Amino acid sequence: MEWTATILALLSLASIMLCQASQATNPDLIKSMPGLLKQPSFEMYSGYLDGTGANKLHYWYIQSQHAVTDPLIIWLSSGPGCSALYSGLTSNGPFRVQSDGVHLDNNPSSWNLNANLLYIDAPVGTGFSYSANDLYASNDTAVTEDHYQALLSFFTKYPNSTLNNIYLAGDGYSGVYVPLLLAKLDSVSQKLPLQFGGFAVGNPHTSQVLQDNSLIGFAYHHGIIGEQLWAELNISCCSQGKCNFHNNTNKECVSAVNQTVNDVINIGINPFKVNGDCAGGVPVAAGMMGKNGFYHYAPGVQHIFANNDFAQEQQKSIKGIPSWKLKADLTCVDTTPVTTYLNNALVRSALHIVDQSPKWEVCNATVYQLYTQQYPDMSSVYTDLLNTFKYRLLVYSGDQDATHNFLGNEWFVTGLGRQAEVQWRPWLFKNALGQDQVAGFVKEYDNIAYLSIKNAGFWAPQDQPLATSLLIYNFIYKRPY
Numbered sequence: 001m002e003w004t005a006t007i008l009a010l011l012s013l014a015s016i017m018l019c020q021a022s023q024a025t026n027p028d029l030i031k032s033m034p035g036l037l038k039q040p041s042f043e044m045y046s047g048y049l050d051g052t053g054a055n056k057l058h059y060w061y062i063q064s065q066h067a068v069t070d071p072l073i074i075w076l077s078s079g080p081g082c083s084a085l086y087s088g089l090t091s092n093g094p095f096r097v098q099s100d101g102v103h104l105d106n107n108p109s110s111w112n113l114n115a116n117l118l119y120i121d122a123p124v125g126t127g128f129s130y131s132a133n134d135l136y137a138s139n140d141t142a143v144t145e146d147h148y149q150a151l152l153s154f155f156t157k158y159p160n161s162t163l164n165n166i167y168l169a170g171d172g173y174s175g176v177y178v179p180l181l182l183a184k185l186d187s188v189s190q191k192l193p194l195q196f197g198g199f200a201v202g203n204p205h206t207s208q209v210l211q212d213n214s215l216i217g218f219a220y221h222h223g224i225i226g227e228q229l230w231a232e233l234n235i236s237c238c239s240q241g242k243c244n245f246h247n248n249t250n251k252e253c254v255s256a257v258n259q260t261v262n263d264v265i266n267i268g269i270n271p272f273k274v275n276g277d278c279a280g281g282v283p284v285a286a287g288m289m290g291k292n293g294f295y296h297y298a299p300g301v302q303h304i305f306a307n308n309d310f311a312q313e314q315q316k317s318i319k320g321i322p323s324w325k326l327k328a329d330l331t332c333v334d335t336t337p338v339t340t341y342l343n344n345a346l347v348r349s350a351l352h353i354v355d356q357s358p359k360w361e362v363c364n365a366t367v368y369q370l371y372t373q374q375y376p377d378m379s380s381v382y383t384d385l386l387n388t389f390k391y392r393l394l395v396y397s398g399d400q401d402a403t404h405n406f407l408g409n410e411w412f413v414t415g416l417g418r419q420a421e422v423q424w425r426p427w428l429f430k431n432a433l434g435q436d437q438v439a440g441f442v443k444e445y446d447n448i449a450y451l452s453i454k455n456a457g458f459w460a461p462q463d464q465p466l467a468t469s470l471l472i473y474n475f476i477y478k479r480p481y
């Protein structure tokens with residue numbers, strides 16, 4: 001492979017290049033980030049990486065505040081179709097967009113305190129990523145290949161980065177992208193001697209069956225459904241202490257499950273953080289109600305009981321709607337400030353966004369509509385990676401998120417059947433007062449850990465910045481949790 005040869009050549013050159021100052025000429029360097037009172041002391045780059053074919057994947061590379069030799073964390077997108085920049089600008093990146101959509105505040109718990117950060121948007125149509133020949137249909141296999149090609153493109157642009165320890169990360173649908181990309185990289189590891197240490201995924205997509213089956217108990221124990229519905233679920237979906245909510249054929253069960261799901265995602269509970277507010281108030285602007293002439297659908301919750309009649313009905317109606325009439329909203333989340341910021345002409349220009357790039361949307365409904373998901377369950381991919389004994393894996397979960405709930409993910413990690421090292425214990429962090437507090441709970445197995453984060457939703461680094469930055473620090477520096 002020609003690309004691999006290039007990388008190999010670059011690897012051997014990397015030590016020579018340590019003496020050269022070439023970045024000053026890199027056109028992707030962000031000279032000034034709009035909205036900041038004071039420009040940062042670390043360097044940032046934004047531009048495009050070459051994916052497969054004519055695919056141009058937008059990236060935002062942020063160097064460490066400490067040293068560029070720190071590990072590199074590669075953060076992938078979610079959705080499918082939701083931009084990684086949303087996390088970058090609200091959650092784990094160095095700045096947060098303020099409510100005016102103009103100003104940026106510094107995030108004192110940014111993951112780039114002790115790591116280099118690279119955000120990449122795929123598939124094309126997501127964020128600023130685009131296809132130069134308008135081929136937009138995609139699937140998990142194609143995105144993995146895109147990510148892989150984009151990484152080769154990145155290491156060609158930034159040969160020094162080949163010397164870093166590298167970790168993959170992401171949340172939500174990254175739970176599919178990230179393990180598949182690591183598996184791909186592992187399959188070429190002989191030819192590509194980079195230091196991939198493993199991955200960390202937050203509230204990830206892991207197993208549709210386990211997510212469905214755990215969500216019902218989650219709803220009951222979070223006080224969302226009452227005793228009567230709970231009793232109905234128990235009677236119609238369970239026998240001998242075992243419940244099948246996922247694909248039960250009993251009509252009463254399907255109806256009770258439908259009611260439960262409706263209470264979690266359609267009545268004004270914020271499904272991404274059930275103990276938080278619903279931005280904009282009740283009722284939610286989701287569902288197929290055609291608000292403002294658009295049909296709204298909510299990525300991030302579409303996978304919940306996706307095989308059931310009530311979800312299929314909605315899916316079918318979505319497929320039939322012309323894409324220009326579809327709008328993808330994150331239920332109960334106000335994404336206006338980030339959207340305003342990224343569509344500002346000054347910001348686009350500072351980030352070197354070309355005219356072919358779409359207007360930035362937090363999630364692109366067309367991408368979702370054209371996407372084929374291939375992995376309802378990720379366990380075989382995890383098992384294959386663990387069996388190489390080369391990688392450390394981390395699954396963390398904010399315990400207030402219903403879209404990829406902590407319980408289903410705990411069941412998933414447990415179900416991999418690895419050798420247990422820590423059965424269950426609290427893990428601690430220091431709060432703003434310097435007091436030790438329980439951050440959540442940890443279960444550790446040989447090379448894979450599950451950590452919950454107390455009182456955090458889907459965007460755990462946004463809700464619990466101190467705990468989450470400690471967690472990722474311990475992960476990349478191989479410290480105990």
Ligand SMILES: *[C@@H]1O[C@H](CO)[C@@H](O)[C@H](O)[C@H]1NC(C)=O
Nearest residue numbers: 017018020021022023159160
């Ligand atoms: C590589 O690192 C060296 C020293 O840290 C630096 O001078 C040089 O500009 C870097 N080169 C690139 C391409 O980033």
Ligand SMILES: *[C@@H]1O[C@H](CO)[C@@H](O)[C@H](O)[C@H]1NC(C)=O
Nearest residue numbers: 125136358359361364366367
């Ligand atoms: C969304 O994705 C489609 C292709 O899937 C693309 O044509 C479009 O430009 C993207 N962005 C917007 C804002 O529609």
Ligand SMILES: *[C@@H]1O[C@H](CO)[C@@H](O)[C@H](O)[C@H]1NC(C)=O
Nearest residue numbers: 137138139140141142372374
């Ligand atoms: C995935 O997408 C690629 C590129 O569009 C296509 O060639 C391939 O057949 C698709 N595979 C599946 C399983 O859908």
Ligand SMILES: *[C@@H]1O[C@H](CO)[C@@H](O)[C@H](O)[C@H]1NC(C)=O
Nearest residue numbers: 230231234235238239240241
């Ligand atoms: C569920 O139903 C079983 C069998 O009828 C009963 O023994 C059990 O107490 C019920 N559990 C709950 C939580 O209602």
Ligand SMILES: *[C@@H]1O[C@H](CO)[C@@H](O)[C@H](O)[C@H]1NC(C)=O
Nearest residue numbers: 208209244246247248249307
């Ligand atoms: C229900 O889901 C389980 C778990 O994936 C599967 O083994 C089973 O075949 C499914 N049953 C039906 C009726 O679809």
Ligand SMILES: *[C@@H]1O[C@H](CO)[C@@H](O)[C@H](O)[C@H]1NC(C)=O
Nearest residue numbers: 254255258259262309310311
């Ligand atoms: C599911 O619940 C919604 C809202 O209560 C209702 O409109 C719909 O008919 C139900 N669908 C099924 C298949 O039970």
